[in-house]
Amino acid sequence: MKSPSATLLAEVRTFRQNHPDVRYVDLIALDIAGHFYGKRYPVDMLEKVAAGSPLKLPQNAVLLGAQGGLFKIGDYCFNDGDPDANRRLIPGTLKPVSWESQPLGQMLITSDGTEAPIEFEPREVLANVLERLRLKGIHPVVAFELEFYLFDKKLNNGLPQFPRDPLSDDADDQPTLHIDRLSRFGDVLDDMAQTATAQGIDITVITAEIGPGQFEINFGHCDDGLRAADWAALFCRSTRGVALKHGYRASFMAKPYLQFPGSGMHVHVSLYDGAGNNLLAAHQQQPLRHAVAGCLALLPHCMPIFAPNHNALRRLGGTVNAATRASWGFEDRDACVRIPESDPRNLRIEHRLASADANPYLVLAAILAGLEHGLEARQDPIAPLNEDRSSGTDLPVEMLDAVRAMQHQQVVRDKLGAEFVDVYCENKRQDHLAFQQEIHAREYRWFL
Template sequence: MATNKKHDKNRDLDLFITDLNGNLRGKRMPASGLEKVRKEGLKLPRSVVGFDFWGADVLDNGLVFETGDSDGVCLPVSATPIPVPWSEAPRDQMLAMMFNPDGTPFEADPRQVLKRMVDRFADKGLTPVMATELEFYLMDAESESIQRPIPPALAEGKGRRLAYTEGYSVEEMDGFEAFFTDIRTACQAQGIGADTIIAEMGPGQFEVNLDHVDDPLNAGDQAILFKRLVRGVARRHGYAATFMAKPYVEESGNGFHVHFSLLDCDGNNVFDDGTEQGSDLLRHAIAGLMQSMPESMLMFAPHLNSYRRFMPGAHAPTHASWGYENRTVALRVPESPHQARRIEHRVAGADANPYLVLAAVLAGALHGMENELEPDAPVEGDAYAEENPRYPLPCEWQDAIERFDHSERLRGYLSDEFVRVYAQAKRQEHRCLNERISDIEYEAYLGLL
């Protein structure tokens, strides 16, 4: 896949923000207009950020009629465009962030939500270091047209169709060698630090680990761009790709794990105190993450389908728990050198907005640190079998919406405006889906009642 490293003003340019669902919203323009955009920004209605999943206005969020559907100003967050290597025609892209017309941050913009948390850590002389792990399913291209997942065939349609789990199989990755070669090439062209690629537990399911970076905004940007990249490269190779939380009922869901540590002004990891247990700040952060996890669940599991991951035996946490080198807990402290002491947050689905996941992790950790909270004892063994957990997680979408909307803690850390706009978008989506009659209802009842 050829890339063009030199900026060409004759190329098209995609400039976009993400809405609260992580969907890209923006405009395609001639790249010759970039200088004007740098100076003046790109105007989009602020209500765009609060769209529901399908791109419809949410009239209850206060951003439409009450404001005259007024514009915000979207400004690029990087100095230069990056190429879109999978595009048929030469094209570049740039991420942007929305501001109010007076230049203040538009607090419902998901990147602004994350920046707010990064700034609060900076005020304390602390720099979060974060890395993301994203799982996705590669599927047959027909999946997009019939809107049902079909496992892909190895060797780009020339081999057997995957039908069963081959976790950690190298041979399975060999069958998609050209696809993964272009994934790495596109990541390099876009400055995305892709590390290991793993065949996961479902047919055609893979995980790509992105590098640790000492700027959560950069970590969020890379995750957003990576998700677009995977879908684009997949189409070029005759596949489809999805980050849907649970595309197959009987197979593993797509998770989104976050690794998180903190550096002080001298570059020291404050989660490390030279012991195997880690520092007081590590435990405070874990306690805050556990306490805030139930009310933050909507940011980790934002859709109706998201909650299909959280079922018994599904290898996804159903309550807030923690432990050392234990993959059954929600918060794992991996075995690592002392200087790499960190927390792995294992709750979110790959369908979540990366900016909001990272912001929720930082808010929970800061809550624990500011209040010097102490967690319960770490879990040893099977956390899924724990009885009467202290912090059970919402297992239904509507419950998660209500807990989120009524969280004074999240309003304090993430802003009233964000909580209001996000909660109303989710309420509208819940209503829309609840009004639909499912296929299984017709199959079960239509001819028998």
């Protein structure tokens, strides 16, 4: 068996042979806010890293706020000397970038698996949850679904404009589920699909969603939770780039229009033992009920992960298929936790609460933590919506309330890591306060 460095070196050399015109590779990782940060490396230097040379980036790059600034979080950022932290290359993620004007490559990097991983790095948080489940003999299979909107490339006084229908050149301003929209926007959607496939992402179904210019992409079911989250993160990056190339903006913003549905991140999760048996289907599906109860119990305490910003909180309720309470149901898209109809082998939950702009590593980590908690506590859930349409537990819908609910919940701290929870909650608190430091034009209209 090849060593990790030998495997990486072979990957880099094969890439260089297949793409001799590429001189630089972006080494990228997802920060807490769900944005990529990293460095652009000459490809010959990448060979040295693959062979074992150190790869270091500032530890605090992970802590960037929604607008890229640094906040004082404990001793981080301003009282710690801004230290570097080791990263490693993630095998299998070195791919060409086709949406830039010049030949370029990109590759994911992470601190997980290094000698001193960053406790609050999103991928490290998920890696810890997955490893804990593995030691318990629990093996998740995961599939993400992502909704997004297309807009015209040009903004109108800072506001989004509907995308232009390429056949009529009229604005695509009508909510519709019609499959004809897939044909009208076929060129850009096909390029998005092909580009994602070239990035190693297993995409399956493409759907025209209800909102004007809104679409959904489904990913294949994956037995590697880290890879499944990698796919979701990389798809967002490539889709934005491809859209710009075609004269559009692609956005995973949670609620771009008040009058139309928001964009969600739906996550399908099933759990198997080492022999491949579906754990949720055992004992007349009693573990499924326990897992649902655990998810619902932690939902109100993980809202800063599922709805990570002011706009994401706007998505909850008010339109179809967006829950305002922690609820569940069989084949019910109004529920936060939906149980799709399936055979026992494929029995799973569909977690529907997260917004499309949430951090996929943290979303999956929080979902798995809820499932794990439920299997441990062995409690029955509240009534499903199929039996009681008013069933559900209230969710915090203000960011500061949500942060308090998360920071002081001991199960969340135990499952996701106390250091991560404290850092993440302070990051969200500071982001919220920074967002408030601007007087909106409406305030002048109302109060001047």
